[in-house]
Amino acid sequence: MIETIGTYLQFPFVRYALIVGVLIALCSSLLGVTLVLKRFSFIGDGLSHVAFGAIAIASVLHLSDNMLFVMPVTVLCAVLLLKTGQNTRIKGDAAIAMISVGALALGYLLMHLFSVSSNLSGDVCSTLFGSTSILTLTRSEVWLCVVLSLAVVAIFIFFYHRIFAVTFDENFARAAGTRVEACNLLIAVIVAVIIVLAMNLVGSLLISALIIFPAMSAMRLFRSFKSVTIFSAVLSVFCALAGLLISIVAGTPVGSTIVAADIAAFLICSVLARLLGRSVS
């Protein structure tokens, strides 16, 4: 099996896939803890559907580079979701549900009406479940992914203490003069960037799994914010690598294999937590 993997590694597209996969998994796990604890899990889900809608529009408009259109649209929606969640009559979760389902429906409708390819359902399926896009990345897309992921990691480390403060207690942070709104905005923008990046890896429907599962697994086992964050990053990278390699060898779809690995890791962590007596109430 190692030989098989060795053979595959000689192809540049497999190496690209591994590099990008590892970086995306690393980024997506970083903010998982914050999103879960702030009850923002569904923002990730909502945004990924928005990204799907944006991709549909991009392909209808025959844009050569999807990312340049999808990224700003998703970031804009992240900002809007955050604003509406705070101070309007439409409650946060309802707003997210409306935007995400709306974007999904309109996206598919657009792709259907202005179909540009002969294999519409194949296109839709790969956008939703990311079946092959990770293996068809161009060199420039790989570079874009690398630069953006490193930027996300750097920003996260730089703002780590503020993100912790805002996640644990917004009111206290506000009273201490921390710019809570700016921090929340930063979190939303980073999530949007991660989601657009992660669409390549697992497709838009499965992104939330990449964000939430490692964080939940780590929260079963660890007690400090720092160790939870570090462990979820390590676990996420490990699961992404395992998923990618298994899918290459066994010929299974990349995205769902990675998510399956994440689910398995979560189950193992839950069992371990119970054995170690660290049951989470």
Added chain:
Amino acid sequence: MALLSCKDLTLGYDGHPVLSDVSFTVSEGDYLCIVGENGSGKSTLMKTILGLQKPLRGTITFGEGLRQNQIGYLPQQTAVQRDFPATVQEIVLSGCQARLGRRPFYSREDKAIARRNLERMELLPLMNRCYRELSGGQQQRVLLARALCAAGKLLVLDEPVAGLDPLVTAEMYSLIRNLNRKDGITVIMVSHDLAAAVQEASHILHVGQHLFFGTREEYLNSDLAGVFFSLKGGEPA
């Protein structure tokens, strides 16, 4: 000069006042209790003091070199915190966030301040424990230690004994009393426990339909307290 003086404050949301023409001053070393029924505007007043909300009218002035972000704030616990994976030390250290300025990380000095306050609240043995595994009283002590990291001179406590059992409540009051009397920290406490407020505080601010501000003794002799305690059945112990 007063540490904090509020003059003719009118507070409320979206232009609807919930509290009108409140004036009071807090001097260094005072222990002020803000009491009143639910919905009387206690929390709104507290948020305004902390700068989380702007007053509709009136002014708040800080004296003695106190800045608004140097107030140590003990908020009520939120649902998020109950299953939060963080150690006691991480939480207490986050009390130093006002000191961060533009720096990304805490300095050695910040960590020393955190350690000092952990010690002060007798939390050193629990330092590496997870917050969600602590008892209610221990959690309040963690949040108080965090507030002390932020506070130079002034603590603002929002219902610090809510949800605690009588024994732990008494411990909490005695901790706060010590901070006030021994360490000279000025305390503003929002509470609906009038009996304890009268016992602990040096000054009382009663908000609601009738406004009162004065010392504890003045309050006990006022009609307001008389009405309240006769309803409750007699003088407080």
